[in-house]
Amino acid sequence: MHAAVYLGKEQLPVREVPEPSLAEGEMLLAIEACSVCGTDLRTYRHGDHKIIPPRILGHEFCGRVIESRAPDSPVKIGDRVVMYIVIVSGTDRYVEMGRENLTQHRTTMSYHHDGAFAPRMKVPARAVQQGNLFPVTSDISSEIMSLAEPLGCCMNAHSRLRIGLKDTVAVLGAGPIGLMHAALARLQGAQKVVVLDNNPARLEMARGFDLDATVLVRPDGSHRDEVRKLTGGWGPDVVVVAVSSAAAQNDALELAAKAGRVNFFAGLPKSNPIAPLDVNQIHYKELEVSGSYSERKSDFQAAFALLHSGRFPAEKIITHRLPLARISEAFPLMESGAALKVCILPNA
Numbered sequence: 001m002h003a004a005v006y007l008g009k010e011q012l013p014v015r016e017v018p019e020p021s022l023a024e025g026e027m028l029l030a031i032e033a034c035s036v037c038g039t040d041l042r043t044y045r046h047g048d049h050k051i052i053p054p055r056i057l058g059h060e061f062c063g064r065v066i067e068s069r070a071p072d073s074p075v076k077i078g079d080r081v082v083m084y085i086v087i088v089s090g091t092d093r094y095v096e097m098g099r100e101n102l103t104q105h106r107t108t109m110s111y112h113h114d115g116a117f118a119p120r121m122k123v124p125a126r127a128v129q130q131g132n133l134f135p136v137t138s139d140i141s142s143e144i145m146s147l148a149e150p151l152g153c154c155m156n157a158h159s160r161l162r163i164g165l166k167d168t169v170a171v172l173g174a175g176p177i178g179l180m181h182a183a184l185a186r187l188q189g190a191q192k193v194v195v196l197d198n199n200p201a202r203l204e205m206a207r208g209f210d211l212d213a214t215v216l217v218r219p220d221g222s223h224r225d226e227v228r229k230l231t232g233g234w235g236p237d238v239v240v241v242a243v244s245s246a247a248a249q250n251d252a253l254e255l256a257a258k259a260g261r262v263n264f265f266a267g268l269p270k271s272n273p274i275a276p277l278d279v280n281q282i283h284y285k286e287l288e289v290s291g292s293y294s295e296r297k298s299d300f301q302a303a304f305a306l307l308h309s310g311r312f313p314a315e316k317i318i319t320h321r322l323p324l325a326r327i328s329e330a331f332p333l334m335e336s337g338a339a340l341k342v343c344i345l346p347n348a
């Protein structure tokens with residue numbers, strides 16, 4: 001079969017690889033849709049020391065079980081499934097507290113196991129055993145269900161943000177992740193949801209979502225005044241940083257209302273993670289600043305359930321579809337802001 005194989009920085013050829021063959025306990029999926037993640041783009045452009053090449057990338061997928069060597073599993077041949085991609089291989093305090101995203105005893109699809117930028121993908125026996133496959137029982141599209149993984153990562157952040165009817169929310173970054181955060185804030189009843197970006201093309205796309213305002217980030221900082229005006233002079237109660245930028249992190253601390261909550265959803269490049277921040281903003285305004293990384297199985301389950309319900313505006317998130325052979329076209333589309341999510345259809 002043909003698969004997109006990561007060989008190193010800027011090297012992701014679609015090339016012939018052996019068909020996966022199953023061992024005891026494993027399952028084989030025919031991949032119907034696999035969306036391209038911002039981390040796929042980052043891996044492609046900058047490499048990732050956690051991925052030892054050659055490795056088939058792709059971790060936001062939906063596929064159908066076409067072969068099974070796990071007869072005792074409730075998941076059967078013919079089932080269409082999405083997968084919680086964190087596989088736990090031991091136990092520690094984080095596993096015990098249900099925060100398996102934080103354990104060191106984890107392996108991850110497309111990092112340690114071949115992923116889904118391929119027509120067929122093997123599900124490791126441990127993942128089958130741990131109940132990481134979630135059968136899709138409605139006729140909702142596989143493209144939409146491929147968003148369960150990134151939406152679950154957003155859910156993880158929202159569990160700490162506790163957005164409700166009294167909150168105004170600003171999201172920094174109008175990429176697919178920023179707009180997912182904005183849509184979640186709306187669903188949770190936020191009074192006002194504002195999205196900021198420095199790319200007018202992204203803001204143009206954001207206007208298709210149910211937002212109260214979009215604000216262009218300008219070098220002179222006037223966007224901060226605009227957001228303050230939109231929030232009655234107080235600043236937003238909740239700020240999510242969904243763009244990998246120290247300037248955005250500082251904006252978030254400066255924008256947030258007193259007693260506000262800020263989530264650094266996006267990290268900084270691993271090569272340059274030290275940034276000067278005005279930490280007195282945290283001190284004097286009594287801000288709660290949180291991070292978020294990956295997702296717990298409970299986050300994935302919640303994202304799965306929300307997408308499955310049809311109440312999430314997922315169809316607006318996927319703007320482009322490409323056959324596997326054209327996967328390299330996804331990256332410039334994402335970087336320019338011409339695309340939100342690009343979904344790869346490996347069996348098209």
Ligand SMILES: [Zn+2]
Pocket residue numbers: 037038039059060149150
């Ligand atoms: Zn992802």
